[in-house]
Amino acid sequence: MPPADPILDAVNDAYRSESRRVLATLIRLLGDFDAAEDAMSDAFRAALEQWPREGVPVNPRAWLVSTGRFKAIDALRRQKRFAQLDETSAAETIGAVDETAWADAESVEDDRLRLIFTCCHPALAPDAQVALTLREVCGLATEEIARAFLTPAPTLAQRIVRAKSKIRVAKIPYEVPARADLSDRLGAVLRVVYLVFNEGYAASAGASVTRHDLSSEAIRLGRVIVELLPEPDAIGLLALMLLHESRRATRTSASGDLVLLEDQDRTQWDRALISEGVTLIEQALATRRFGPYTVQAAIAAVHAESPSADATDWSEIVGLYDALREMDSSPVIELNRAVAVAMRDGPAEGLAIVDAIVTRGELADYRLTHAARADLLRRLGRRDEARAAYERALALTRQEPERRFLQRRLGEL
Amino acid sequence: MKYLCLVYLEAAKMRAVPDTECRACAEGFRSRGVMVAAEALQPVETATTVRIRNGQLSVTDGPFAETKEQLAGFYLLEARDLNEAIQAAAKIPPAREGSIEVRPVRDLDV
Numbered sequence: 001m002p003p004a005d006p007i008l009d010a011v012n013d014a015y016r017s018e019s020r021r022v023l024a025t026l027i028r029l030l031g032d033f034d035a036a037e038d039a040m041s042d043a044f045r046a047a048l049e050q051w052p053r054e055g056v057p058v059n060p061r062a063w064l065v066s067t068g069r070f071k072a073i074d075a076l077r078r079q080k081r082f083a084q085l086d087e088t089s090a091a092e093t094i095g096a097v098d099e100t101a102w103a104d105a106e107s108v109e110d111d112r113l114r115l116i117f118t119c120c121h122p123a124l125a126p127d128a129q130v131a132l133t134l135r136e137v138c139g140l141a142t143e144e145i146a147r148a149f150l151t152p153a154p155t156l157a158q159r160i161v162r163a164k165s166k167i168r169v170a171k172i173p174y175e176v177p178a179r180a181d182l183s184d185r186l187g188a189v190l191r192v193v194y195l196v197f198n199e200g201y202a203a204s205a206g207a208s209v210t211r212h213d214l215s216s217e218a219i220r221l222g223r224v225i226v227e228l229l230p231e232p233d234a235i236g237l238l239a240l241m242l243l244h245e246s247r248r249a250t251r252t253s254a255s256g257d258l259v260l261l262e263d264q265d266r267t268q269w270d271r272a273l274i275s276e277g278v279t280l281i282e283q284a285l286a287t288r289r290f291g292p293y294t295v296q297a298a299i300a301a302v303h304a305e306s307p308s309a310d311a312t313d314w315s316e317i318v319g320l321y322d323a324l325r326e327m328d329s330s331p332v333i334e335l336n337r338a339v340a341v342a343m344r345d346g347p348a349e350g351l352a353i354v355d356a357i358v359t360r361g362e363l364a365d366y367r368l369t370h371a372a373r374a375d376l377l378r379r380l381g382r383r384d385e386a387r388a389a390y391e392r393a394l395a396l397t398r399q400e401p402e403r404r405f406l407q408r409r410l411g412e413l
Numbered sequence: 414m415k416y417l418c419l420v421y422l423e424a425a426k427m428r429a430v431p432d433t434e435c436r437a438c439a440e441g442f443r444s445r446g447v448m449v450a451a452e453a454l455q456p457v458e459t460a461t462t463v464r465i466r467n468g469q470l471s472v473t474d475g476p477f478a479e480t481k482e483q484l485a486g487f488y489l490l491e492a493r494d495l496n497e498a499i500q501a502a503a504k505i506p507p508a509r510e511g512s513i514e515v516r517p518v519r520d521l522d523v
Contacts, residue, residue: 121495123495123499169517169519170495170515170517171414171494171495171517172494172495172496173493173494173495173496175496177496181496
């Protein structure tokens with residue numbers, strides 16, 4: 001084993017803790033994602049050469065940004081020379097670089113928000129927003145993102161290239177939206193974060209129920225957003241993710257099978273995450289400007305704080321779903337509410353609501369509609385109808401543990 | 414930077430927005446200094462498609478492709494960036510009846 005190298009460690013530390021901030025600031029200074037990425041690699045390469053000679057700078061981040069910027073200017077000069085362009089246009093481009101105090105703490109923090117809002121700009125395709133955010137904001141490698149989303153790496157790389165090209169060509173600005181647009185635009189950012197979390201928590205396809213890395217990236221991202229922009233629903237979303245995360249260890253059995261909420265070992269739920277989540281919910285509720293994520297988090301908190309499924313306050317949960325329905329009239333929320341109603345009033349009442357949703361022609365091809373119907377029919381002893389519903393749910397699910405669960409239930413009928 | 418805002422409407426809705434409203438919108442853009450050009454178009458039935466293949470001129474009736482929505486008009490606007498262009502496009506009255514495609518203008522590589 002080679003002897004420990006403190007300089008190498010310092011460079012690695014700087015990469016881990018500062019590379020996203022450095023990148024975010026370089027994008028602003030250079031006005032281009034690709035140029036900023038090249039400049040950042042050059043800056044870290046320079047750190048590996050110079051820090052052993054000159055020592056680790058007092059402010060590594062400022063050193064890296066400044067070095068990256070000079071490297072970019074050099075690169076531009078070289079390019080211009082090879083392209084034999086006139087000197088004035090080179091000077092113009094370089095001159096356009098903001099000479100003002102870029103390194104003060106506030107503008108650097110703003111750069112991180114600028115990067116997040118730009119990656120989640122609604123003019124980019126939703127899957128491109130997700131890929132770009134994971135690549136640029138979280139710093140995941142293209143191959144890692146591709147693996148997590150079960151997408152071929154070249155497809156994912158192409159998605160990122162197209163998104164960056166659209167940002168450049170259509171001139172999507174690198175800025176934090178104005179107050180008037182902030183709520184809508186933050187909504188888009190939170191959607192991306194929650195999508196990443198869910199992809200990691202309840203993978204929509206594939207062999208494993210959870211793809212933990214994506215969930216922890218989403219939580220990390222959620223923390224950054226709350227730190228930079230403590231808006232109520234950003235806080236609510238972080239709480240919601242933490243409360244879901246607190247149950248992760250109990251959601252699957254040792255053999256990888258799905259364990260329902262009512263059967264989970266509640267002593268294994270992560271109390272630290274639960275109490276952090278509950279504190280955040282209180283903070284969000286106190287603003288009186290909270291939205292759907294906060295209410296969903298409150299529902300998760302009721303589950304988290306009750307000692308068993310039977311002891312759960314289902315009336316409170318139905319009440320929270322009523323509040324949620326006021327904010328967002330999606331049929332998925334109505335379906336979840338139906339399950340809570342069934343717990344409070346009995347399976348027949350729940351089934352009536354589910355059937356009404358289906359009769360309206362909604363959620364007919366949603367696997368969880370049929371799984372919920374099947375469970376309610378089973379509890380009512382209507383075995384033939386339950387069997388048909390389980391079979392319908394099975395035909396729609398693409399997730400292996402869910403398939404095994406449904407098959408087990410079907411076998412028990 | 415220039416953005417071309419292409420207005421698309423279904424055939425049945427080509428006249429759904431009163432002309433006076435479109436005129437007022439254009440005047441608004443002009444007074445704010447963002448207007449480069451804007452025109453409404455005659456319906457797609459009046460369109461003619463021109464091609465040259467193997468040096469031969471071919472003229473055919475109608476548009477290139479059958480789609481539900483058709484090009485009803487355009488605004489060529491000056492905007493600082495896409496956000497500003499989107500804000501302007503949202504003020505074009507047919508946005509509520511059909512859709513507005515916002516395309517950045519490309520400088521020719523010459």
